[in-house]
Amino acid sequence: xxxxxxxxxxxxxxxxxxxxxxxxxxxxxxxxxxxxxxxxxxxxxxxxxxxxxxxxxxxxxxxxxxxxxxxxxxxxxxxxxxxxxxxxxxxxxxxxxxxxxxxxxxxxxxxxxxxxxxxxxxxxxxxxxxxxxxxxxxxxxx
Amino acid sequence: xxxxxxxxxxxxxxxxxxxxxxxxxxxxxxxxxxxxxxxxxxxxxxxxxxxxxxxxxxxxxxxxxxxxxxxxxxxxxxxxxxxxxxxxxxxxxxxxxxxxxxxxxxxxxxxxxxxxxxxxxxxxxxxxxxxxxxxxxxxxxxxxxxxxxxxxxxxxxxxxxxxxxxxxxxxxxxxxxxxxxxxxxxxxxxxxxxxxxxxxxxxxxxxxxxxxxxxxxxxxxxxxxxxxxxxxxxxxxxxxxxxxxxxxxxxxxxxxxxxxxxxxxxxxxxxxxxxxxxxxxxxxxxxxxxxxxxxxxxxxxxxxxxxxxxxxxxxxxxxxxxxxxxxxxxxxxxxxxxxxxxxxxxxxxxxxxxxxxxxxxxxxxxxxxxxxxxxxxxxxxxxxxxxxxxxxxxxxxxxx
Numbered sequence: 001x002x003x004x005x006x007x008x009x010x011x012x013x014x015x016x017x018x019x020x021x022x023x024x025x026x027x028x029x030x031x032x033x034x035x036x037x038x039x040x041x042x043x044x045x046x047x048x049x050x051x052x053x054x055x056x057x058x059x060x061x062x063x064x065x066x067x068x069x070x071x072x073x074x075x076x077x078x079x080x081x082x083x084x085x086x087x088x089x090x091x092x093x094x095x096x097x098x099x100x101x102x103x104x105x106x107x108x109x110x111x112x113x114x115x116x117x118x119x120x121x122x123x124x125x126x127x128x129x130x131x132x133x134x135x136x137x138x139x140x141x142x
Numbered sequence: 143x144x145x146x147x148x149x150x151x152x153x154x155x156x157x158x159x160x161x162x163x164x165x166x167x168x169x170x171x172x173x174x175x176x177x178x179x180x181x182x183x184x185x186x187x188x189x190x191x192x193x194x195x196x197x198x199x200x201x202x203x204x205x206x207x208x209x210x211x212x213x214x215x216x217x218x219x220x221x222x223x224x225x226x227x228x229x230x231x232x233x234x235x236x237x238x239x240x241x242x243x244x245x246x247x248x249x250x251x252x253x254x255x256x257x258x259x260x261x262x263x264x265x266x267x268x269x270x271x272x273x274x275x276x277x278x279x280x281x282x283x284x285x286x287x288x289x290x291x292x293x294x295x296x297x298x299x300x301x302x303x304x305x306x307x308x309x310x311x312x313x314x315x316x317x318x319x320x321x322x323x324x325x326x327x328x329x330x331x332x333x334x335x336x337x338x339x340x341x342x343x344x345x346x347x348x349x350x351x352x353x354x355x356x357x358x359x360x361x362x363x364x365x366x367x368x369x370x371x372x373x374x375x376x377x378x379x380x381x382x383x384x385x386x387x388x389x390x391x392x393x394x395x396x397x398x399x400x401x402x403x404x405x406x407x408x409x410x411x412x413x414x415x416x417x418x419x420x421x422x423x424x425x426x427x428x429x430x431x432x433x434x435x436x437x438x439x440x441x442x443x444x445x446x447x448x449x450x451x452x453x454x455x456x457x458x459x460x461x462x463x464x465x466x467x468x469x470x471x472x473x474x475x476x477x478x479x480x481x482x483x484x485x486x487x488x489x490x491x492x493x494x495x496x497x498x499x500x501x502x503x504x505x506x507x508x509x510x511x512x513x514x515x516x517x518x519x520x521x522x523x524x525x526x527x528x529x530x531x532x533x534x535x536x537x538x539x540x541x542x
Binding site: 032065066069070073094097098119120122124125 | 440443448517519520522
């Protein structure tokens with residue numbers, strides 16, 4: 001029986017990856033405090049003093065890329081984590097141009113493109129993001 | 143160019159009558175009333191529940207034209223064998239009289255004059271004579287009539303007859319401004335534009351007011367923007383001022399190609415769709431003076447980062463950054479300050495255009511575009527700056 005993968009199935013694959021071993025993750029973290037902004041980042045983790053944002057997607061890599069690019073304004077590093085079946089149509093150059101990292105998910109998580117330090121981080125946004133990493137947002141694998 | 147005229151829609155006048163009188167008096171600027179007659183010709187929108195709707199029906203004498211329960215005027219009410227009916231003539235008379243006399247003949251105006259007089263201020267009735275009178279106007283388009291050529295449009299005939307009748311009955315000191323409300327798709331066809339202008343050349347009105355529905359200058363493709371330039375320049379060859387009823391920066395930059403003025407509200411209203419339902423939560427839109435577009439205020443800092451800029455140092459932006467919280471009051475304050483910032487920037491842009499510096503503004507598009515493309519190579523924020531490329535292309539040709 002082939003089961004359809006859902007986005008929530010990808011969370012434990014990312015959080016238990018070797019790359020992020022021992023990290024604490026926060027999920028659905030709001031990006032800004034102004035009314036019209038409903039954007040939330042799928043996963044945030046802190047690593048060596050850096051804020052790492054990860055957007056998870058089953059298939060629409062382009063949408064995930066744009067979200068991950070926008071995350072560069074609030075984080076130090078930004079990744080897209082994509083389900084392996086949709087890698088074929090992906091344009092790697094887009095990621096390499098902007099410094100957005102790419103993780104392939106296939107039972108495990110493998111970093112295909114390393115993220116580069118963001119040149120677009122806005123200090124106030126980063127600070128706000130950190131204030132939103134609250135206990136109730138800690139990701140617990142169910 | 144300068145801020146020269148207040149435009150008050152008749153629905154706003156009817157809803158805020160006393161406030162409108164005060165505003166006209168206090169601003170001491172010429173004003174015009176948009177009679178909004180187009181709404182009575184559109185089946186697709188029903189504004190009859192609005193309180194002002196029935197007031198206008200009464201003022202325009204539409205209750206004598208329309209049967210009970212009928213809210214839409216048809217061509218058949220206004221034309222018979224291509225000629226104006228009495229109903230059309232009466233409509234023109236009622237609509238233009240409304241603009242001339244609605245305020246001056248009202249008890250509210252008498253009360254206002256009395257109160258001002260008591261306080262030692264004179265109220266000049268001349269201030270309440272509209273700068274232009276607008277004859278009844280209706281939407282013309284391939285989507286409301288089964289036509290392949292604008293020359294076949296019966297609504298065009300109606301509009302022309304209304305304009306001609308308004309000119310025929312005007313007093314010497316009065317000026318008639320025809321509103322040309324046309325389908326956007328017309329702009330794709332240069333020969334259709336020429337036909338339209340040819341028709342309006344027979345009206346002998348004193349000015350033209352263009353309205354292309356939902357014409358968003360920063361979104362339209364190059365071909366449509368080029369069509370708009372053609373419409374403006376062809377119409378202006380008739381030797382009468384041409385205004386854009388709902389326009390922004392792109393229109394202002396066409397001052398050398400025939401645009402005499404542009405209307406918009408403070409920080410919104412640079413496009414309008416007559417078919418859209420109104421009523422929306424007011425959002426804080428901030429005018430980015432380098433990108434020449436309004437951006438959600440919360441995103442401003444991202445655009446500044448993309449283009450290596452600091453915050454605007456005007457007095458309003460300094461106050462804007464000091465507004466905290468997300469209460470209704472705070473949002474209202476932000477909207478007000480963003481609007482003031484916009485008006486200040488727009489004034490400065492108009493000064494540059496008046497000083498013959500439109501070309502310098504157009505040249506600045508390239509610099510902003512380069513920075514955006516450098517920092518956003520995949521166009522994630524492209525919706526907010528790609529219009530600069532299109533504008534640069536159209537205006538570089540139009541202004542040489």
